[in-house]
Amino acid sequence: MTTADLVQQIKQKKSMLCVGLDVDLEKIPQHLFTCDDPIFEFNKAIIDATADFAVAYKPNLAFYEAHGAKGWSSLEKTISFLNTNYPKIYSIADAKRGDIGNTSRMYAKAFFEDLGFDSVTIAPYMGKDSVEPFLYFPDKHAIMLCLTSNAGAEDFQLSKTNADNFFFEKVMEQSKTWKNSERLMYVVGATKPAYFKMIRKHLPEAFLLVPGVGAQGGNLDEVCQNGMSSNYGLLINSSRGIIYKSSEKDFAEKAREEAERLQKVMSTYIK
Amino acid sequence: MTTADLVQQIKQKKSMLCVGLDVDLEKIPQHLFTCDDPIFEFNKAIIDATADFAVAYKPNLAFYEAHGAKGWSSLEKTISFLNTNYPKIYSIADAKRGDIGNTSRMYAKAFFEDLGFDSVTIAPYMGKDSVEPFLYFPDKHAIMLCLTSNAGAEDFQLSKTNADNFFFEKVMEQSKTWKNSERLMYVVGATKPAYFKMIRKHLPEAFLLVPGVGAQGGNLDEVCQNGMSSNYGLLINSSRGIIYKSSEKDFAEKAREEAERLQKVMSTYIK
Numbered sequence: 001m002t003t004a005d006l007v008q009q010i011k012q013k014k015s016m017l018c019v020g021l022d023v024d025l026e027k028i029p030q031h032l033f034t035c036d037d038p039i040f041e042f043n044k045a046i047i048d049a050t051a052d053f054a055v056a057y058k059p060n061l062a063f064y065e066a067h068g069a070k071g072w073s074s075l076e077k078t079i080s081f082l083n084t085n086y087p088k089i090y091s092i093a094d095a096k097r098g099d100i101g102n103t104s105r106m107y108a109k110a111f112f113e114d115l116g117f118d119s120v121t122i123a124p125y126m127g128k129d130s131v132e133p134f135l136y137f138p139d140k141h142a143i144m145l146c147l148t149s150n151a152g153a154e155d156f157q158l159s160k161t162n163a164d165n166f167f168f169e170k171v172m173e174q175s176k177t178w179k180n181s182e183r184l185m186y187v188v189g190a191t192k193p194a195y196f197k198m199i200r201k202h203l204p205e206a207f208l209l210v211p212g213v214g215a216q217g218g219n220l221d222e223v224c225q226n227g228m229s230s231n232y233g234l235l236i237n238s239s240r241g242i243i244y245k246s247s248e249k250d251f252a253e254k255a256r257e258e259a260e261r262l263q264k265v266m267s268t269y270i271k
Numbered sequence: 272m273t274t275a276d277l278v279q280q281i282k283q284k285k286s287m288l289c290v291g292l293d294v295d296l297e298k299i300p301q302h303l304f305t306c307d308d309p310i311f312e313f314n315k316a317i318i319d320a321t322a323d324f325a326v327a328y329k330p331n332l333a334f335y336e337a338h339g340a341k342g343w344s345s346l347e348k349t350i351s352f353l354n355t356n357y358p359k360i361y362s363i364a365d366a367k368r369g370d371i372g373n374t375s376r377m378y379a380k381a382f383f384e385d386l387g388f389d390s391v392t393i394a395p396y397m398g399k400d401s402v403e404p405f406l407y408f409p410d411k412h413a414i415m416l417c418l419t420s421n422a423g424a425e426d427f428q429l430s431k432t433n434a435d436n437f438f439f440e441k442v443m444e445q446s447k448t449w450k451n452s453e454r455l456m457y458v459v460g461a462t463k464p465a466y467f468k469m470i471r472k473h474l475p476e477a478f479l480l481v482p483g484v485g486a487q488g489g490n491l492d493e494v495c496q497n498g499m500s501s502n503y504g505l506l507i508n509s510s511r512g513i514i515y516k517s518s519e520k521d522f523a524e525k526a527r528e529e530a531e532r533l534q535k536v537m538s539t540y541i542k
Contacts, residue, residue, distance in 0.1 A: 099367055126424065151398070161430060
């Protein structure tokens with residue numbers, strides 16, 4: 001999917017909502033365990049219930065790998081269901097991958113070509129040749145960790161460089177020099193609203209994937225007020241806050257209500 | 272496996288060799304394609320042929336994920352075969368994972384408890400709470416990216432901090448303050464021998480996983496001369512240089528010869 005297609009979708013739905021499909025078997029409704037593949041059934045119900053209000057879905061790979069080959073099969077069925085039934089909705093494999101060039105190529109091929117995701121999250125530590133293989137595919141994006149929502153962001157991302165910048169600023173600046181860098185998006189945690197204006201100085205137009213609204217405590221209004229660009233420029237993710245709103249038979253209905261509530265807030269910022 | 276068990280194994284075999292199981296279907300012998308699971312058959316043959324000379328095996332996850340659920344099944348069979356038949360040999364899931372705390376916990380559980388690996392490689396960018404869940408397991412290790420073998424190491428790892436240190440030095444120093452940091456090992460590329468002495472100042476005793484000998488051009492003697500600690504302290508990986516020594520029916524035999532050649536060099540450094 002091109003960036004223009006994504007922008008069009010945001011405009012049409014008046015939403016920047018991404019729903020995180022972090023499916024934990026200890027948290028999903030009991031009645032799903034009579035199904036052959038409870039994870040897939042859960043995802044299908046959540047997607048059908050929230051698709052009116054969401055422009056993107058983001059399964060976090062850890063929750064699928066935790067179940068081995070069966071978990072991968074649930075992931076394959078989920079992305080295939082999404083691409084078949086909602087081809088205009090954007091998809092993110094939240095994998096935080098990154099390796100030497102020939103290995104990153106394998107990952108990129110797996111997520112983009114075999115599974116059919118529109119984007120994959122990546123880690124910057126190994127630098128240019130670990131990222132560029134993910135930028136090789138037209139109409140696909142790599143979403144690089146920049147300033148994350150967790151406490152550990154202090155350790156390295158918010159450390160200072162010899163030019164007295166934050167390290168995450170160096171990550172942004174350096175990444176702009178890489179080939180096909182227009183296919184990069186960046187992860188910026190909703191728990192760090194004070195930094196959004198600084199980030200927009202470095203990246204006036206790039207899309208930011210913003211996790212941390214909801215369970216992690218990020219404020220949706222602050223994110224919209226400080227983070228938007230001229231073409232919206234935000235994908236705001238909520239996972240636990242939406243998908244575990246209820247653990248009863250009404251889980252999908254409650255997820256829809258919460259997705260609609262978030263979309264209503266976002267819609268006030270979308271002209 | 273404890274560090275002491277690993278040290279014992281190195282002493283006994285006079286080897287610090289780790290064999291990388293980066294199985295690429297385009298490179299393995301044609302005759303294996305008559306098997307139901309060519310990747311597993313290849314790994315089994317390589318492990319049986321090289322186990323006399325290797326103290327560790329390291330599948331890189333990208334090469335398995337590239338084949339979806341079937342690839343994961345090959346990985347599961349491989350680690351199970353290794354743990355059953357060679358319980359004293361060390362295993363590394365080369366996954367380069369790292370995520371917010373509750374997600375890192377899922378990854379740690381998957382690799383350590385479900386699959387049964389002794390260690391997993393991790394990326395430092397998200398800091399303390401993204402790494403500590405991997406350090407929670409007694410007798411398991413997390414192997415953190417420090418100074419990698421690829422060209423992109425220049426971008427961030429070799430950038431300078433405001434204290435005029437290299438960024439990878441900060442990563443080492445910071446990580447030593449984390450809970451259970453004695454369960455950390457570090458990835459240091461064989462292509463960066465000039466930095467080994469500096470690294471040993473920060474980490475006199477920690478084990479270093481050293482990729483890049485062979486196909487990537489690292490020099491084995493230089494690594495041994497500059498990288499060893501009082502308890503050996505090195506796991507030196509070769510992947511392509513061993514497993515693709517031949518693409519004919521004699522692939523396992525040729526892999527054994529190359530593993531023995533490397534072990535012979537290493538043995539001269541092991542008292």
